[in-house]
Amino acid sequence: MTQNLSIDSNRLWASILETAAFGATAKGGIRRLALSAEDAQVRAWFRSACEAIGCSVQIDSMGSMFARRPGRNPALAPIAIGSHLDTQPTGGKFDGVIGVLAGLEVLRRLHEAGIETEAPIELINWTNEEGARFAPAMLASGAFAGVFTEEYGHSRTDRDGIRFDDAMDAIAARGTAPLGHRLSAHFELHIEQGPILEEEGKTIGVVSGVQAIRWYEVTLSGSDGHAGATPMRLRRDALLGTARVIEAVNRIARAHAPDAVGTVGLIESKPNSRNVVPGDVFFSIDLRHPDDAVLAEMDISLRDAVAEIAAADGLGLALEQTWLSPAVHFDADCRARIAEAADAYGYGHRAIVSGAGHDSAYIARVAPTAMIFVPCAGGLSHNEAESATQNDVAAGANVLLHAVLATDRALGA
Amino acid sequence: MTQNLSIDSNRLWASILETAAFGATAKGGIRRLALSAEDAQVRAWFRSACEAIGCSVQIDSMGSMFARRPGRNPALAPIAIGSHLDTQPTGGKFDGVIGVLAGLEVLRRLHEAGIETEAPIELINWTNEEGARFAPAMLASGAFAGVFTEEYGHSRTDRDGIRFDDAMDAIAARGTAPLGHRLSAHFELHIEQGPILEEEGKTIGVVSGVQAIRWYEVTLSGSDGHAGATPMRLRRDALLGTARVIEAVNRIARAHAPDAVGTVGLIESKPNSRNVVPGDVFFSIDLRHPDDAVLAEMDISLRDAVAEIAAADGLGLALEQTWLSPAVHFDADCRARIAEAADAYGYGHRAIVSGAGHDSAYIARVAPTAMIFVPCAGGLSHNEAESATQNDVAAGANVLLHAVLATDRALGA
Numbered sequence: 001m002t003q004n005l006s007i008d009s010n011r012l013w014a015s016i017l018e019t020a021a022f023g024a025t026a027k028g029g030i031r032r033l034a035l036s037a038e039d040a041q042v043r044a045w046f047r048s049a050c051e052a053i054g055c056s057v058q059i060d061s062m063g064s065m066f067a068r069r070p071g072r073n074p075a076l077a078p079i080a081i082g083s084h085l086d087t088q089p090t091g092g093k094f095d096g097v098i099g100v101l102a103g104l105e106v107l108r109r110l111h112e113a114g115i116e117t118e119a120p121i122e123l124i125n126w127t128n129e130e131g132a133r134f135a136p137a138m139l140a141s142g143a144f145a146g147v148f149t150e151e152y153g154h155s156r157t158d159r160d161g162i163r164f165d166d167a168m169d170a171i172a173a174r175g176t177a178p179l180g181h182r183l184s185a186h187f188e189l190h191i192e193q194g195p196i197l198e199e200e201g202k203t204i205g206v207v208s209g210v211q212a213i214r215w216y217e218v219t220l221s222g223s224d225g226h227a228g229a230t231p232m233r234l235r236r237d238a239l240l241g242t243a244r245v246i247e248a249v250n251r252i253a254r255a256h257a258p259d260a261v262g263t264v265g266l267i268e269s270k271p272n273s274r275n276v277v278p279g280d281v282f283f284s285i286d287l288r289h290p291d292d293a294v295l296a297e298m299d300i301s302l303r304d305a306v307a308e309i310a311a312a313d314g315l316g317l318a319l320e321q322t323w324l325s326p327a328v329h330f331d332a333d334c335r336a337r338i339a340e341a342a343d344a345y346g347y348g349h350r351a352i353v354s355g356a357g358h359d360s361a362y363i364a365r366v367a368p369t370a371m372i373f374v375p376c377a378g379g380l381s382h383n384e385a386e387s388a389t390q391n392d393v394a395a396g397a398n399v400l401l402h403a404v405l406a407t408d409r410a411l412g413a
Numbered sequence: 414m415t416q417n418l419s420i421d422s423n424r425l426w427a428s429i430l431e432t433a434a435f436g437a438t439a440k441g442g443i444r445r446l447a448l449s450a451e452d453a454q455v456r457a458w459f460r461s462a463c464e465a466i467g468c469s470v471q472i473d474s475m476g477s478m479f480a481r482r483p484g485r486n487p488a489l490a491p492i493a494i495g496s497h498l499d500t501q502p503t504g505g506k507f508d509g510v511i512g513v514l515a516g517l518e519v520l521r522r523l524h525e526a527g528i529e530t531e532a533p534i535e536l537i538n539w540t541n542e543e544g545a546r547f548a549p550a551m552l553a554s555g556a557f558a559g560v561f562t563e564e565y566g567h568s569r570t571d572r573d574g575i576r577f578d579d580a581m582d583a584i585a586a587r588g589t590a591p592l593g594h595r596l597s598a599h600f601e602l603h604i605e606q607g608p609i610l611e612e613e614g615k616t617i618g619v620v621s622g623v624q625a626i627r628w629y630e631v632t633l634s635g636s637d638g639h640a641g642a643t644p645m646r647l648r649r650d651a652l653l654g655t656a657r658v659i660e661a662v663n664r665i666a667r668a669h670a671p672d673a674v675g676t677v678g679l680i681e682s683k684p685n686s687r688n689v690v691p692g693d694v695f696f697s698i699d700l701r702h703p704d705d706a707v708l709a710e711m712d713i714s715l716r717d718a719v720a721e722i723a724a725a726d727g728l729g730l731a732l733e734q735t736w737l738s739p740a741v742h743f744d745a746d747c748r749a750r751i752a753e754a755a756d757a758y759g760y761g762h763r764a765i766v767s768g769a770g771h772d773s774a775y776i777a778r779v780a781p782t783a784m785i786f787v788p789c790a791g792g793l794s795h796n797e798a799e800s801a802t803q804n805d806v807a808a809g810a811n812v813l814l815h816a817v818l819a820t821d822r823a824l825g826a
Binding site: 088089090095130131132135137192193194195211213215223224225226227228229230231232233234237239240242243244246247250253254257258260261262263264265266267268269270271272273274275276277278279284286288354355356357379380381382383384 | 502543550608643656660666680686687690701
C-alpha cells in the first residue's frame, strides 16, 4: 500500500509560505536568526503542527526539537528526518526550511493514511544551523553528535556578546532532553544551493558527501590616523591590509579550481569613520574543498599570505582557525534508497557533493545518514531571492518519504 | 601693557583634562559625536564657563555657539576664535578641543587683566566639525559661510537615519541667532595632526592654507550567495570588488606622492555573515591634495579605476562625490600676526599646509582667517592616543592671544 503513497504538494507548499511570514523581509526572503523572536515564532508553530498529528515534542539542552511519531517496535531507534528553521540575516524561504517542512508533510501523510511504521519516525529542527548568529554553524547537531561539548555550545556568543544559553533562555527554548540519542538513520532534504542540478536538468541530487570546511577569524591591527594629515608613508592601514587578504583568499581558491571556494563574508572595521585611517579590522575567512588534503594545502597558502601581508604593511596579526569540518561521506545504503525512490518516480537524478555544510554532516558521525538535493534557481542561496519550484520541492519530499519507508522496511526485515 | 600678557598654562591644561571627562574612553581618548549626550554635556560646560566671565552666549540655527566679550567699539565686527568640541568615535583629547579652550583661556586672561579691546571678541564652538556622525564635515561652519544652506544642513542624516535637526532638538542645541554674521577675523589653534613640526623641532606652524578635499560614497552591488555552494566562476562578490577599489585608492594616492592622501575609512558590507558571499558593500573614499588641479586628476583616475573594477567583476556601481572642498589660502595679514607673535615669544615656527579640513577653511571665504598649529606626538590624530604637550598647547594659546590683540590694534588704528 505504501508503494503508491505520495505527499500532498499543495499542503507542503502552503506550509512553506505560512512559516515564511515569521521574519519575512520586504524583498521576499526571511531574516530569522537562531534563537531570535522570529525563531521563537516558528518554533511554536512547529511544535503545534507536530502535536496536532499526535507527535510528542522533546527539546534537548541545545534547543533542538524532536517530534516523535511512535512505531510498532519501541526497541528500534527512530528514523530521523532533520534540518533547520533558522536563516541567514538576508536568507531565503527554502534553505533548511524545506527539510523540516517536507518531514512534517511526511508525518502528516503517514498520519492521515494511518500507516504504522516499525521504527518511530523523528522529525528534528536543529538549532543554529546557519552559524550566522552564533559561530560555528551546525552548533546543535554538532553537540548532538559529540563534536562539541554542551559547555562549548552554551558559551558561544553573538557579535553583541550574548551567550547561546542566555539567548535560548530569553525565548524559553532550552529543553531537558539529554544531548544525543541513538538514531537508526538521518535523512535531510535541502536545496542544492549551487547550479549543477539546474544546469543538467536533474530533479534530485543524491548527495554523496559534504566538502571539508575551515573557518578562520582574523584581526589586523594598525594605527588610527587622520585621513588628511597622515602621509601615506607613515600609515598602518588595517583595512588596506584586509583588502589584500581578501584578494589573497580569492587567489588561493581560484588556484584550486574548479572545486575550491574561499570567502570573506564578515568584516568589521574600526573606528569606521570617513576621515580616519582604519586602525583595526576583524574579518572571517571560509575555505572549502571536497578533499581534506587539498584544503590543508589551501590552509598553508592562506597562513603564508596573511602573515606576509601583515608583515609588509606593519600590521599586528591574530589569526585563529575557529572551525574545521572534515570531508564527509554519506551512508551507501541510505544513498541507494534515495536513488531507488527517485527511480520509482521517474525523477532524473545524479550523485552530487554538497558545497555547503549541513546538520547531516555531523549526524553522519553517529548514524547512517544521507541527503536529498533539489534544484534552486540560478544556484542562488543565502539570498532573499532564493527560489525553488513547488514541483521540485514536492519531488524531494516524495523521495524523502520513500527513502524513510524503505529504511523502515529494512529495519523490520 | 598687553605686550607682556601671557595665558595661564596650568588653567588651560586643567580645562582640557576637565572637559575630556565628557565622553572619556577607557583608552584615554574621547568619544563625543556631534549632538550626542556627551556633546550636550560639554556644550553646557562651555556656556557656563563663558557666562562666568561675563560673556553672552548666542546659538545659531545649526547649533554653533558664539560667546561674545564686548569691545569698546560696538560698530566693529567681532574678532573670532573658533574651533570645535565634537570628536571622532575614537578621538583624542586635543583635536578641536584646544582651539576652543585656548580661546576660552584668552577670554579669561583678558577678563582678569581688565583689558578692553576695540572690537568684541567672539569665541565659537562650531557644531559637527568632524563629519563622523553627519557628513559632510565642517557642516555648521560651512552653513555659516553660506557654503551649505540651512535646509541642507538640517536634512543630513547619520547612519541610523537620524536627521541633523532632530538630533539638535533632542539635546536642545538649536538656537535662534541668524545663520552667518560679519567677523573682522577668525583665528583657530589646532594640533597639526601630522608629523612635520615634531620632526623639525618647531613649536608653531603658521598655516598657509588647507589642501583640497573630495569625498565620495560608493556602493558596489553583486549577488549574495552561499559561501560553500557558489562556485568562484559564478560569484559577483561586492567585497572582493571593494578590496580592489581600496587597493586602487592607495595606488592613486601613492602615484601623487608625497602630498596626496587617499583613504577608505567607512565600510559596511551586507549581509555581513561568515558563510555568505557579500552582495552589497557601501564605503567612503577621501582624496586630498594641496593643488586643486592634481586632485582633479586623482578624481579622474579614481572614477576610471572604480568603473573598471565594477565592470570586470560584474558589479553594479553607484559612485557619488558628496563633498568638494577646494584648496584654501589663508589671509596674509592674519598669518603675519601669528608669525610675529611666535617671534616675540621666541617660538620656532614654519609655514605649513594643513592636511585636514578645518572650520577655518570655510570661514576663510567670509572673513580674514588663519590657523596656528602645534605639534602632536607622532603626528597621530583621530586616535585615542593623540597627544600634545602642555608647553606646546600653551605656546599656541599665547600666539593666539597676541595675534588677536594685534588684529584688534589694527582695527582700532
